Amino acid sequence: MTIKKRLAISNVLMILVPVAMTLLIAAGCVAIIWFQIAHGTGLGFEDSESFYQASTGISDLAAEALKAPKPEEQVESLKTLTSFLDRGAMSLAVTADGREIYRYGETRNAQLEAAALALDGDGTVSSGSDSLHIRPQVLHGIKYEIFLYGTQRELSYANLKTAVILAGSVLLLAILLSVIFTDRFLTRFVVRHVEQPLELLANGVRQISEGNLDYQLEYDGKDEFLPVCRDFNDMARRLRESVERSRHEEESRKEMMAGISHDLRSPLTSIQAYVEGLLDGVASTPEMQKKYLTTIKARAEELERMVERILTYSRMELEEAPRNAKPLPLNEYLRAEINEVSADYAGRGLDITAELEPFTAAADAAELRQILLNIADNSLKYKSKARASLHIRLRNEGETCLLSFADDGPGVSAEALPKLFDEFYRADSSRSDRTKGSGLGLAIVAKAAGRMGGSARAEISECGGLSVILTIPGGGDANVENSDY
Numbered sequence: 491m492t493i494k495k496r497l498a499i500s501n502v503l504m505i506l507v508p509v510a511m512t513l514l515i516a517a518g519c520v521a522i523i524w525f526q527i528a529h530g531t532g533l534g535f536e537d538s539e540s541f542y543q544a545s546t547g548i549s550d551l552a553a554e555a556l557k558a559p560k561p562e563e564q565v566e567s568l569k570t571l572t573s574f575l576d577r578g579a580m581s582l583a584v585t586a587d588g589r590e591i592y593r594y595g596e597t598r599n600a601q602l603e604a605a606a607l608a609l610d611g612d613g614t615v616s617s618g619s620d621s622l623h624i625r626p627q628v629l630h631g632i633k634y635e636i637f638l639y640g641t642q643r644e645l646s647y648a649n650l651k652t653a654v655i656l657a658g659s660v661l662l663l664a665i666l667l668s669v670i671f672t673d674r675f676l677t678r679f680v681v682r683h684v685e686q687p688l689e690l691l692a693n694g695v696r697q698i699s700e701g702n703l704d705y706q707l708e709y710d711g712k713d714e715f716l717p718v719c720r721d722f723n724d725m726a727r728r729l730r731e732s733v734e735r736s737r738h739e740e741e742s743r744k745e746m747m748a749g750i751s752h753d754l755r756s757p758l759t760s761i762q763a764y765v766e767g768l769l770d771g772v773a774s775t776p777e778m779q780k781k782y783l784t785t786i787k788a789r790a791e792e793l794e795r796m797v798e799r800i801l802t803y804s805r806m807e808l809e810e811a812p813r814n815a816k817p818l819p820l821n822e823y824l825r826a827e828i829n830e831v832s833a834d835y836a837g838r839g840l841d842i843t844a845e846l847e848p849f850t851a852a853a854d855a856a857e858l859r860q861i862l863l864n865i866a867d868n869s870l871k872y873k874s875k876a877r878a879s880l881h882i883r884l885r886n887e888g889e890t891c892l893l894s895f896a897d898d899g900p901g902v903s904a905e906a907l908p909k910l911f912d913e914f915y916r917a918d919s920s921r922s923d924r925t926k927g928s929g930l931g932l933a934i935v936a937k938a939a940g941r942m943g944g945s946a947r948a949e950i951s952e953c954g955g956l957s958v959i960l961t962i963p964g965g966g967d968a969n970v971e972n973s974d975y
Contacts, residue, residue: 507672508665508668508669508672511664511665511668512661512664512665512668515660515661515664519657519658520657522657541614541623541640542614542621542623544640545580545621545623545638545640546623547574548571548575548580548582548638549623549636551571551574552568552571552582552584552625552636553625553634553636554567555568555571556584556627556629557629561591564591565591568584568592568594569594571594572594575595579640580595580638580639580640581593581595581638581639581640582594582595582637582638582639583595583636583637584634584635584636584637585634585637586632586633586634587633595639601617602615602617602620602621602622602639603624603637605617605622606622606624607624612624620639621640622637622638622640623638623640624638625638686711687709687711687718690707690709690719691707691715691719691722694707694722698726698729703726703729703730704726704730705726706723706726707719707722707723754793754796757789757790757792757793757796758793760785760789761786761789761793764782764783764785764786767782768782800930802860802934815853815854815941815942815965816852816854817850817851817965818850818851818852818853818855818858819848819849819850820850820851820853820858820884820891820893820962821846821847821848821849821884823855824844824846824858824862824882824884824893825846827859827862828842828862828882831863831866835866835870835880838870839870839876839877839878840869840870840873840877840878840879840880841877841878841880842866842879842880842881842882843879843880843881843882844881844882844884845881845882845883845884846882846883847884847886847891848886849884849886849891849964850964851891851942851962851964851965852942852943852965853942853962853965854941854942857938857941857942858938860934860935860938861934861938861939861960864931864932864935865880865931865935867931868931868932869897869955872899872900873897873899874900875898878897878898879897879898880897881895881896881897882895883896889963890944890961890962890963890964891961891962891964892959893959893960894957894958894960895957895958896951896952896953896956896957896958897951897953897955897956897957898951898953898954898955899955900955901950901954901955902948902950904950907947907949907950908948910932910948910956911932911933911936911946911948912933932946932948935958935960939961942963943962943963943965944960944961944962946958946959946960946961947959947961
C-alpha cells in the first residue's frame with residue numbers, strides 16, 4: 491500500500507473512529523439516563539388506580555403465601571414477592587395478631603395506616619403522592635394484615651442532573667481518549683512504513699560509504715520507496731562498474747606504460763649496440779659498416795612506426811584524432827589499396843586475395859587504410875610458413891556489412907580471442923615476441939571500427955589461423971562512384 495493511500499485512510503479514520511466511539515458512548519449514556527428516569531429517579535405509579543390494581547394482585551399473592559402451615563414457610567413464600575415489589579417500587583409489611591412477621595422496604599406512613607384502620611382495615615387510601623393498601627386475612631385462627639405502600643411517580647431532578655453531568659463527563663473523556671489513541675495508532679500505521687525503508691536506505695548509504703559496493707537493498711514494499719530502492723541499487727551497481735572500470739583503466743595505463751617502455755627499449759638497445767660497435771671499430775670494413783648502419787636505420791624506422799602507432803592510439807583513446815568520415819564505396823577503395831600494397835607484401839611472403847561486394851559506408855579513408863595495413867602486418871609478422879595468405883572479404887548485409895580478414899597463420903586459443911584487441915596484449919608464445927610488433931595493431935583496428943560506428947571481433951579462421959571481422963554500418967549515398975579518397 492502506498493504512503494499516499496495510507497495517509498488518505500489515516501485522515502478518514504481520524505474522523506470516523508472518534509465520531510463512531512462518541513456516538514456509541516453517547517448511546518450508552520442516553521440509555522443509562524433513560525433507565526434512571528424510568529426506574530431510578532422517583533419510583534412509583536402514575537395514579538391511584540394503577541397502584542390499586544398492582545396492590546390487589548400482590549396482596550392476593552401474599553395471602554396465598556400466608557397459607558403455609560409454618561411461619562418459616564410463610565416468610566420464605568413472602569420473599570418470592572420481592573421481584574413484584576421491586577418492579578412496582580412498593581413496600582410490604584405483614585402482621586400477625588398485631589405483631590410484624592415480615593417487612594420488605596422502608597416506606598411507612600402513620601397517618602395512612604390510621605386512616606386505613608379506620609376503614610375496618612380493608613381498602614386503599616392515598617395522601618398526596620403516597621398510597622396504602624391494607625388487606626386483612628384470617629388463617630389458622632390468626633388475623634393477618636397485609637400492608638402495601640407505594641408512591642406516585644415523580645421525577646427527581648437532582649438525580650437526573652447528576653446523571654446528565656456524569657454522562658457528559660464520560661462522553662468528553664471518551665472523545666479525548668478516542669482522539670489520542672486513534673492518533674497514536676494511525677501515526678504508527680503511517681510512520682512505521684516510512685521508518686523501515688528510511689533505515690534501510692540509511693544502512694545502504696553507510697555500506698556504500700564504507701566501500702561495500704556490492705551491497706544491494708532488499709525491499710519488496712509496494713509503495714513510493716520501491717523505485718527509490720531500485721534507483722539506489724542501480725546507482726550502487728553503476729558506481730561499482732565505474733570503480734571497476736577506473737581500476738581496469740588504471741591497470742591498463744600501467745600495462746601500457748610498461749609495454750611502451752619494453753617495446754621502445756628493444757630497438758633502442760639494438761641501436762645502441764650497433765652504434766657502440768661502430769665507435770669501437772668492430773665494423774672495420776665498409777661492408778660491415780654498411781650492414782650496421784642498415785640495421786640501425788631499420789631499428790629507427792621501427793621506432794618511428796611504434797611511436798606513430800602509440801600516438802595514433804592515444805589520439806583515438808582521447809577522442810583527439812580528427813574524423814574525416816564521408817560516403818565511401820568500400821569495395822572500390824579496398825580494391826585500390828590492395829592492388830597498391832599486395833606486390834610489396836607478396837615480396838615479403840604474404841599473398842593477399844580479395845572478394846568484395848559493393849557497399850557504401852561513411853568512413854575515414856586513412857583509418858580504413860590503417861586497418862588494412864595493421865592486419866596485413868600482423869599476418870606477415872606471425873606467419874608460420876614461408877608463404878602465408880590473407881583473404882579479405884566484404885559482404886553486403888543491407889544495413890551493415892561484414893569486412894573479414896582471415897589468414898592461415900598459427901592462430902590463437904579460443905580463450906584469447908576476446909582479448910586480442912586490448913592494447914599490448916599478446917596471446918601466446920607464437921605472438922609474444924615483442925621484436926615483432928608493439929601490441930597496438932589490433933587495438934587501433936578496434937578503435938577505428940568503433941569510430942565508424944561499427945565493432946570488431948576475432949574468430950579462428952577456416953584454415954586454422956586468425957580471422958578479424960569488422961561490422962560497419964552503411965552511410966551516405968549508396969550510388970557514390972569514383973569518390974575522391
